[in-house]
Amino acid sequence: MITNYNKHFDPILSSFLSDEYSVTIDSFEFQLTRKEFEGDITLVVFSLLSHVKIRPEDLAEKIGHYLIQNHEAVIRFNVVKGFLNLLLADKFYLNQFKEILTKPNYGHHIVTKNSPTLMVEFSSPNTNKPLHLGHIRNNLLGYSVAKILEANGKNVVKTQIINDRGIHICKSMLAWKKFGNGETPKSSGLKGDQLVGKYYIKFDKEYKNEIAYLVSNGQIEKEAKKNAPLLIEAQGLLLLWENNDPSTLDLWKKMNQWVYDGFELTYNDLGVSFDSYYYESETYLLGKNIIKKGLANNVFYKKEDGSVWVDLIEEGLDEKLLLRADGTSVYMTQDLGTAQKRFEDEPLLSGMVYTVGNEQDYHFKVLFLILKKLGYDWADDLHHLSYGMVDLPSGKMKSREGKVVDADDLISEMTAEAKNISESVGKLDSLDEDVRQLMYKKIALGALKYFILKVDPKKKILFDPEASIDFSGNTGPFIQYTHARIRTLIQKSNLDLEVFSSSIALDERERNIIKQISRYPEAIELAGDQYSPAVIANFIYDLVKSYNTFYQNVSILASKDDNLKSFRIALSRKVADIISSGCDLLGIESPDLM
RNA sequence: GCAUUUUUAGCUCAGUUGGAUAGAGCAACAGCCUUCUAAGUUGUCGGUCAUAGGUUUGAAUCCUAUAAAAUGUACCA
Numbered sequence: 241m242i243t244n245y246n247k248h249f250d251p252i253l254s255s256f257l258s259d260e261y262s263v264t265i266d267s268f269e270f271q272l273t274r275k276e277f278e279g280d281i282t283l284v285v286f287s288l289l290s291h292v293k294i295r296p297e298d299l300a301e302k303i304g305h306y307l308i309q310n311h312e313a314v315i316r317f318n319v320v321k322g323f324l325n326l327l328l329a330d331k332f333y334l335n336q337f338k339e340i341l342t343k344p345n346y347g348h349h350i351v352t353k354n355s356p357t358l359m360v361e362f363s364s365p366n367t368n369k370p371l372h373l374g375h376i377r378n379n380l381l382g383y384s385v386a387k388i389l390e391a392n393g394k395n396v397v398k399t400q401i402i403n404d405r406g407i408h409i410c411k412s413m414l415a416w417k418k419f420g421n422g423e424t425p426k427s428s429g430l431k432g433d434q435l436v437g438k439y440y441i442k443f444d445k446e447y448k449n450e451i452a453y454l455v456s457n458g459q460i461e462k463e464a465k466k467n468a469p470l471l472i473e474a475q476g477l478l479l480l481w482e483n484n485d486p487s488t489l490d491l492w493k494k495m496n497q498w499v500y501d502g503f504e505l506t507y508n509d510l511g512v513s514f515d516s517y518y519y520e521s522e523t524y525l526l527g528k529n530i531i532k533k534g535l536a537n538n539v540f541y542k543k544e545d546g547s548v549w550v551d552l553i554e555e556g557l558d559e560k561l562l563l564r565a566d567g568t569s570v571y572m573t574q575d576l577g578t579a580q581k582r583f584e585d586e587p588l589l590s591g592m593v594y595t596v597g598n599e600q601d602y603h604f605k606v607l608f609l610i611l612k613k614l615g616y617d618w619a620d621d622l623h624h625l626s627y628g629m630v631d632l633p634s635g636k637m638k639s640r641e642g643k644v645v646d647a648d649d650l651i652s653e654m655t656a657e658a659k660n661i662s663e664s665v666g667k668l669d670s671l672d673e674d675v676r677q678l679m680y681k682k683i684a685l686g687a688l689k690y691f692i693l694k695v696d697p698k699k700k701i702l703f704d705p706e707a708s709i710d711f712s713g714n715t716g717p718f719i720q721y722t723h724a725r726i727r728t729l730i731q732k733s734n735l736d737l738e739v740f741s742s743s744i745a746l747d748e749r750e751r752n753i754i755k756q757i758s759r760y761p762e763a764i765e766l767a768g769d770q771y772s773p774a775v776i777a778n779f780i781y782d783l784v785k786s787y788n789t790f791y792q793n794v795s796i797l798a799s800k801d802d803n804l805k806s807f808r809i810a811l812s813r814k815v816a817d818i819i820s821s822g823c824d825l826l827g828i829e830s831p832d833l834m
Numbered sequence: 835g836c837a838u839u840u841u842u843a844g845c846u847c848a849g850u851u852g853g854a855u856a857g858a859g860c861a862a863c864a865g866c867c868u869u870c871u872a873a874g875u876u877g878u879c880g881g882u883c884a885u886a887g888g889u890u891u892g893a894a895u896c897c898u899a900u901a902a903a904a905u906g907u908a909c910c911a
Contacts, residue, residue, distance in 0.1 A: 629904080
């Protein structure tokens with residue numbers, strides 16, 4: 241179904257049906273005509289039959305005749321079963337195109353101070369290990385969705401909650417203390433997050449050794465896992481941290497800072513950024529006041545041992561623990577508190593989007609339900625942007641075991657590959673060395689981002705490091721390349737003004753392009769409704785395909801007719817603008833040269 | 835066991851929310867660079883839309899059952 245023709249045809253169809261059959265229908269269903277039939281758009285007549293009791297062919301025929309006589313855009317029609325195919329005048333498309341040209345930020349809704357504010361949370365890393373491919377998907381998705389929501393007229397606050405405390409952080413701290421010999425990012429030349437990650441892996445290795453040793457001395461594995469000295473020591477460190485032990489806090493701050501510095505570099509490479517930050521070390525005690533409130537309202541209840549629970553069995557879920565018997569909070573408690581805090585921090589906030597993997601579908605279902613039960617009016621405006629895992633052929637990535645596709649490694653490998661390919665096809669040779677290096681990176685990231693964003697978020701991605709990511713076909717570089725080609729074409733055209741009259745006979749390919757670009761606003765809205773960059777990616781790809789067949793078959797600059805040439809350049813420019821805009825929504829750069 | 839999600843060409847994915855004869859890329863094969871950039875383009879090959887029922891004028895799309903896979907299943911975060 242398409243909607244951008246409704247404003248042109250709904251009124252006239254509506255009045256026809258009311259005059260002829262005394263029925264009131266004010267919206268009609270159109271679709272693009274299949275290429276094996278003559279026509280541009282197709283009115284699907286079937287859905288009208290419940291109101292008008294005649295054969296679909298007859299109704300279609302009548303409507304067709306009426307439109308020819310009463311709507312200047314319709315020049316021919318044919319009827320196949322219940323489908324009324326309408327052929328529209330070139331002038332209609334030219335006018336449509338001219339209308340598009342007058343809208344500077346075509347497809348984007350304007351954001352004002354009064355627009356609703358949304359918080360989009362993504363990234364949310366642990367500070368004990370570097371980012372891997374799974375985090376890349378999270379970052380790209382969150383960032384792109386934030387952009388898409390902006391394009392849909394929302395004020396967006398991009399935020400992340402940093403998981404900077406807990407036993408896992410203490411593990412890497414302890415390993416560094418014991419085995420690090422004072423190693424720093426400076427002394428080792430390692431990126432800070434890589435360095436800390438190294439000690440997280442080191443901990444796991446030594447810990448496993450200890451378990452093996454204990455088991456060989458007769459302990460059961462389950463016991464050995466609890467009794468290993470390293471684990472006990474790490475737990476001790478967590479206790480010291482919670483009691484604000486100065487030297488522990490110092491080490492914690494120092495190592496976290498290394499990680500933040502390292503992450504910053506990776507975020508820069510990925511081109512993502514944030515407007516605000518939340519730290520779990522500051523929020524992990526929040527939420528207890530909500531528990532009190534819930535108890536007072538009988539939304540929650542207390543068990544004999546003093547633990548607090550919520551009963552969601554009526555909603556088809558389970559009972560969920562909110563506060564342990566000893567009064568300490570759990571993950572859910574924190575999230576309740578953090579949500580509330582954010583609405584206090586941002587007075588204009590009207591909703592939130594959580595970019596978190598589908599492992600936590602259940603958690604967010606429960607979280608949102610509890611907030612709703614507690615009566616927060618914003619509880620209906622929370623959305624869990626759930627996405628599938630990125631798996632390796634060998635299974636799940638496990639950073640403890642070092643079985644990951646490291647984000648930094650992947651980016652540098654792809655940059656090297658972009659360089660290889662550029663050199664072998666002889667592109668970019670004219671550029672300076674440093675500009676060229678930047679270009680390789682833009683192309684590499686274009687490939688990576690598109691590879692990830694073009695698939696529906698909820699589907700899992702299987703990434704084969706052996707196969708690597710393509711640079712030709714349905715890929716980011718293909719889109720970037722088409723964009724660059726159009727930009728140089730425009731430059732070579734040397735036209736000061738792209739003004740043209742409406743007396744042009746359009747080529748079928750040109751009509752197709754106009755049809756496609758006129759649907760860009762729909763695509764942006766759909767992407768926003770579905771929180772799915774894939775919608776944009778696929779839209780842009782289709783447009784690029786259409787433009788390429790046009791480009792391949794029409795010598796644009798060779799045209800003797802200035803009017804036609806102006807039109808074609810204007811069309812090309814609009815296509816380039818939309819590609820560029822779409823890439824921007826995906827966080828992909830679209831260089832003018834390539 | 836229960837819950838959620840996924841299943842479309844050899845591989846990776848689309849499929850405009852129920853419309854006509856299901857589309858791309860990769861891979862394989864055959865063409866197109868003296869013409870605006872060949873990371874391109876034209877064509878060939880490739881389909882029991884997991885399976886079986888149902889609803890409907892019409893189903894890859896909605897419902898039910900079955901199968902396979904992934905994830906979750908509460909005092910980890």
